[in-house]
Amino acid sequence: EAGVAQSPRYKIIEKRQSVAFWCNPISGHATLYWYQQILGQGPKLLIQFQNNGVVDDSQLPKDRFSAERLKGVDSTLKIQPAKLEDSAVYLCASSLVSGFIGTGYGYTFGSGTRLTVV
Amino acid sequence: AQTVTQSQPEMSVQEAETVTLSCTYDTSESNYYLFWYKQPPSRQMILVIRQEAYKQQNATENRFSVNFQKAAKSFSLKISDSQLGDTAMYFCAPVLQAGNTGKLIFGQGTTLQVKP
Numbered sequence: 001e002a003g004v005a006q007s008p009r010y011k012i013i014e015k016r017q018s019v020a021f022w023c024n025p026i027s028g029h030a031t032l033y034w035y036q037q038i039l040g041q042g043p044k045l046l047i048q049f050q051n052n053g054v055v056d057d058s059q060l061p062k063d064r065f066s067a068e069r070l071k072g073v074d075s076t077l078k079i080q081p082a083k084l085e086d087s088a089v090y091l092c093a094s095s096l097v098s099g100f101i102g103t104g105y106g107y108t109f110g111s112g113t114r115l116t117v118v
Numbered sequence: 119a120q121t122v123t124q125s126q127p128e129m130s131v132q133e134a135e136t137v138t139l140s141c142t143y144d145t146s147e148s149n150y151y152l153f154w155y156k157q158p159p160s161r162q163m164i165l166v167i168r169q170e171a172y173k174q175q176n177a178t179e180n181r182f183s184v185n186f187q188k189a190a191k192s193f194s195l196k197i198s199d200s201q202l203g204d205t206a207m208y209f210c211a212p213v214l215q216a217g218n219t220g221k222l223i224f225g226q227g228t229t230l231q232v233k234p
Contacts, residue, residue: 031219042122042209042224043163055219089161093222103213103220104151104170109163 002026004110006092012116018080021113025074025094031055032069033107034077035091043091049075082117089114122225124210130231131200138185139195139228141210148172151213151220152186154195157227158206166208169193200232 005024013019025032031050035043046065048056051072060067064083069075079086093107122143131137143152154166169177169186176184181201185194193212197204207227213220 033222040227042211042226044224045221048219048221050219056216056221091161091163093163099218100213100215100220103222104168106153106165106168107163107222112161114161 004092004094004108006090006110006113008113009111010114010116012118013082015084015117016081018078019082019115020076020078021090021092021115023075023077023092023110025092026096026108029094029096029108030072031095031097031103032075033093033095034067034075035093037089037091037112039088046077079115082115084117087115087117122210122212122223124208124225124228126228127226128229128231130233131197133200133202133232133234135200136196136198137200137230139197139208139210139230141193141195141225143191143193143210143212143225145191145212145214147215150215152184152193153211153213153222154182154184154193155209155211155224156204156206157209163209167195197230202232202234204230205232206230 034046037043046060047067049069052069067077089112091112093109095107150171152169156164156166167179181198183196209227210225
């Protein structure tokens with residue numbers, strides 16, 4: 001099966017500009033996640049969707065970050081305006097089955113988008 | 119607060135030898151899952167091994183095995199017969215119940231270098 005697709009792979013922007021990342025999960029996967037991974041650290045969950053509804057966005061900086069998942073399939077994460085501290089890899093992941101037991105079978109990750117804010 | 123601690127930021131091992139990566143976590147829940155993920159320089163996060171907290175038997179997957187101590191909240195990864203391709207960053211990651219779904223939380227990671 002095809003994996004989780006993310007684009008672009010790299011992005012360099014100036015601070016205060018806006019940027020958008022795209023994710024297409026594995027076909028049929030109900031749950032989609034966006035993680036932020038700062039260099040040398042573990043990923044941090046930003047937002048979790050189940051189908052096209054938000055399950056958890058408690059760690060999403062809502063003053064500058066937004067995300068949507070149209071029709072319960074692919075998703076877009078946007079940053080506006082970007083700050084220097086937003087430089088990170090943004091990982092998208094999906095899991096087939098919703099619910100706690102479903103997530104226990106593991107997540108499939110994309111290759112991420114590396115964002116550099118200068 | 120639910121936290122995950124990997125106390126070894128960096129480790130190295132000679133090819134063909136055995137290495138153990140440690141992980142402790144904090145949770146008040148009794149039912150959860152535990153994963154080890156591998157992240158090579160390509161950034162692709164790869165699932166290495168999975169453990170269900172209600173199972174006492176330690177999981178094994180070819181050269182990879184875990185030592186799961188539920189009471190101590192410890193979940194270490196043993197890599198036997200290390201290979202150059204095992205060079206990567208390794209993350210300990212429990213899935214904890216959050217409402218009717220799960221939340222995957224990552225540790226800080228351990229960078230493992232396998233030397234020829």
